[in-house]
Amino acid sequence: MNIWKTASCSMLLGALLASAAGAANAEQVHRCDNCTYTQKMNKALTSTPLGLAYVFDVPNAELTMWEVRHDGELRMKTADQTAVDPATYNMFLNVLGDASAPKAENGRATLTLDASFPPAGSRFSSNPLAGFEGYTAYDFSRSGTLRSQLGTAIANSLVSGSASYSNPLGTLLLSFLFNAGGPIPTGYTIIITWVDGSKTTFVIESDDTSQAKYVPGASTTLEGVPIPDSAVNTDAAGGIFTGEWDFSNLRSLEDWINAMAMNGIPVTGQRTSQNKVACVRVDGVLSCQYL
Numbered sequence: 001m002n003i004w005k006t007a008s009c010s011m012l013l014g015a016l017l018a019s020a021a022g023a024a025n026a027e028q029v030h031r032c033d034n035c036t037y038t039q040k041m042n043k044a045l046t047s048t049p050l051g052l053a054y055v056f057d058v059p060n061a062e063l064t065m066w067e068v069r070h071d072g073e074l075r076m077k078t079a080d081q082t083a084v085d086p087a088t089y090n091m092f093l094n095v096l097g098d099a100s101a102p103k104a105e106n107g108r109a110t111l112t113l114d115a116s117f118p119p120a121g122s123r124f125s126s127n128p129l130a131g132f133e134g135y136t137a138y139d140f141s142r143s144g145t146l147r148s149q150l151g152t153a154i155a156n157s158l159v160s161g162s163a164s165y166s167n168p169l170g171t172l173l174l175s176f177l178f179n180a181g182g183p184i185p186t187g188y189t190i191i192i193t194w195v196d197g198s199k200t201t202f203v204i205e206s207d208d209t210s211q212a213k214y215v216p217g218a219s220t221t222l223e224g225v226p227i228p229d230s231a232v233n234t235d236a237a238g239g240i241f242t243g244e245w246d247f248s249n250l251r252s253l254e255d256w257i258n259a260m261a262m263n264g265i266p267v268t269g270q271r272t273s274q275n276k277v278a279c280v281r282v283d284g285v286l287s288c289q290y291l
Contacts, residue, residue, distance in 0.1 A: 197222030
């Protein structure tokens, strides 16, 4: 067989198997509003593959976990209710509680984190910023590795008892909740304030609840100036970076200038004591100069 045909077949088979696995995992979470104990058990029995499954009830804010197995003696599937992990139950109740919280146009609710005041466990079952406290928004604007690490820690802290512990069934439940409709949020926007006052924004939505994603163009300095990142070279740059920007001190200005240069935009002109820069976008090109 031709080597390219063999490779194509292998890739197709891999995609089909991955799709089948995803469909099977999706059968481990079920919605059953106002259901009796027996109805919830029967809903859990529809799970494939065998193992643990969640059944949630939105109107009554109830979450149950079931162990679905095949009983060899009875020759049938059985489901026994078991304890729900406290961190996952905490996440479930928080998402339902956020139904009354203000939403952005995209349906997401906003969560805030402050590196100077780590969360005490009400929203996050563990501190997602542990180990990241000394960083600034500039560090995350530059490093994809840091963004990935923090994004995973945020997601893990929402659904499990540890920022370093993944909970696949918990992340699947969160995805189902974000897709539940009505006033329940479709995701979260997480705004982090670092010790220097700079801010970084992540989002987590139903398409991938295993990791929060960095939002390009949404990071800001202590003064509220947008921090240069990959967004400077996109069509969105005009709406984000154009304008006159004031910096409270020379160090803050230099950090911003260096970040802009790293993204291919030099700041031109003669620096003055104003610590001020103006940016415009003409014919799709962003340019900045000292004022």
